Amino acid sequence: MFKGISTRLIQHLLAQNSWANALLQPYAGKSVQFNIPPVRSTLVILENGNLAIAGETNVPDARITIPPSLLLRLIAKDETAKLQIKVDGDTALATALAKVLSHMRWDYESDLSKLIGDVPAYKISEFGRNAGASIKETGENIANMLSEYWQEEKPTLTKKRHIEQFNTDVDTLRADVERFEKRLKKLTDSMSYVPDSNKPETDSVQ
Amino acid sequence: MTTEHNTHFGFKTVAEEEKAKKVAEVFHSVANKYDLMNDVMSAGLHRGWKRFAVSVSGVGTGDKVLDIAGGSGDLSKLFAQKVGTEGQVILTDINASMLGVGRDRMLDAGLNVPALQCDAEKLPFPDQYFDCVIVAFGLRNMTHKDRALAEMQRVLKVGGRLLVLEFSKVWQPLSKVYDAYSFKLLPLMGKLLAKDAESYQYLAESIRMHPDQETLKQMMTDAGLSKVDYYNLAAGVVALHKGYKT
Numbered sequence: 001m002f003k004g005i006s007t008r009l010i011q012h013l014l015a016q017n018s019w020a021n022a023l024l025q026p027y028a029g030k031s032v033q034f035n036i037p038p039v040r041s042t043l044v045i046l047e048n049g050n051l052a053i054a055g056e057t058n059v060p061d062a063r064i065t066i067p068p069s070l071l072l073r074l075i076a077k078d079e080t081a082k083l084q085i086k087v088d089g090d091t092a093l094a095t096a097l098a099k100v101l102s103h104m105r106w107d108y109e110s111d112l113s114k115l116i117g118d119v120p121a122y123k124i125s126e127f128g129r130n131a132g133a134s135i136k137e138t139g140e141n142i143a144n145m146l147s148e149y150w151q152e153e154k155p156t157l158t159k160k161r162h163i164e165q166f167n168t169d170v171d172t173l174r175a176d177v178e179r180f181e182k183r184l185k186k187l188t189d190s191m192s193y194v195p196d197s198n199k200p201e202t203d204s205v206q
Numbered sequence: 207m208t209t210e211h212n213t214h215f216g217f218k219t220v221a222e223e224e225k226a227k228k229v230a231e232v233f234h235s236v237a238n239k240y241d242l243m244n245d246v247m248s249a250g251l252h253r254g255w256k257r258f259a260v261s262v263s264g265v266g267t268g269d270k271v272l273d274i275a276g277g278s279g280d281l282s283k284l285f286a287q288k289v290g291t292e293g294q295v296i297l298t299d300i301n302a303s304m305l306g307v308g309r310d311r312m313l314d315a316g317l318n319v320p321a322l323q324c325d326a327e328k329l330p331f332p333d334q335y336f337d338c339v340i341v342a343f344g345l346r347n348m349t350h351k352d353r354a355l356a357e358m359q360r361v362l363k364v365g366g367r368l369l370v371l372e373f374s375k376v377w378q379p380l381s382k383v384y385d386a387y388s389f390k391l392l393p394l395m396g397k398l399l400a401k402d403a404e405s406y407q408y409l410a411e412s413i414r415m416h417p418d419q420e421t422l423k424q425m426m427t428d429a430g431l432s433k434v435d436y437y438n439l440a441a442g443v444v445a446l447h448k449g450y451k452t
Binding site: 008011047055 | 258436
């Protein structure tokens with residue numbers, strides 16, 4: 001049941017993003033396993049450039065592992081997080097599929113219009129878009145306000161420039177310490193160095 | 207035990223030449239109420255299973271599809287919509303009564319799907335002709351499954367897919383409930399709805415005698431198909447096998 005519903009959902013999304021078929025078609029018959037602990041799912045590329053959930057005994061051609069912490073950063077569109085995704089096996093295939101999945105968009109307005117008609121669908125979608133934008137803007141405002149409060153009024157958070165200054169100071173200190181250690185070593189070596197001619201004669205023990 | 211010239215007909219052992227005749231009698235008897243009974247027996251799930259088979263087939267516009275043991279033609283109808291006017295779907299069945307029902311439905315739906323009565327063990331098609339061959343709930347009724355699978359492989363193009371949708375081995379914890387349903391409730395429903403308890407008793411028995419998921423996977427590999435994989439549907443009550451000709 002789950003496989004049937006998932007496959008239909010994926011194929012519905014692909015039908016709305018028909019540009020993806022041409023990208024996937026060269027990899028027909030191949031499969032990619034997505035491992036986002038604790039969830040693991042394998043997608044297989046079909047001959048018509050569509051996608052389906054793989055069967056019980058499928059052996060994936062590529063594996064993409066995304067730790068949950070990385071997933072949050074990816075959702076937040078952190079570009080550096082993409083570099084930390086682990087890819088095994090056929091990397092060209094995994095990259096093509098990851099590209100398709102990350103660029104796929106759900107045209108919910110089109111789906112809604114089939115149920116309630118074009119005008120109500122547009123109005124609801126517009127309301128949704130505006131509400132989404134407002135929520136995002138309000139969220140950002142609250143985050144900025146709190147960060148300002150914790151940085152200026154009740155310093156719990158550190159400003160970026162303070163951290164940078166601190167890092168520079170630490171680097172300078174490290175360099176100074178290294179220089180000092182070298183000088184100290186040089187001094188110690190010169191103190192302990194005694195030329196052979198000046199060596200005191202040792203008493204022979206009989 | 208089956209000998210070289212004997213085979214299973216449900217739980218009974220019959221001569222090979224007799225099986226086709228007996229299967230024909232069963233399907234002749236249930237033809238008109240086949241879909242109604244399928245809906246009742248599977249609570250409508252068989253339609254979802256068939257749709258799922260079509261969605262993983264990879265069939266697109268312009269493809270050639272062979273529907274073996276297609277009977278009432280519901281798969282052919284779904285495939286005909288997928289391949290469009292540039293493609294071709296051929297509906298076949300060994301049983302004239304079942305095929306007649308399918309052919310009429312195709313005509314009523316305004317679909318140009320040729321209906322052809324033929325034996326899956328001797329397919330009247332050239333080598334490497336189809337992009338996809340499907341047999342849904344038909345393989346278990348075939349006398350020589352290995353020959354039929356080899357024939358299906360023969361008519362597939364390189365890169366073509368064979369899909370086998372068939373009853374299979376249910377998830378172990380559910381087996382007792384499933385047995386009670388199959389051998390008590392199923393013949394009773396057959397008696398009440400189709401006035402034919404015996405035919406439905408055979409359907410239940412033939413399901414038990416059919417190879418399980420792994421055995422069928424091996425049979426498909428032996429027939430020359432590659433990358434064979436299967437999906438368990440409804441906890442293994444039904445399995446969809448897919449293999450490629452390479």
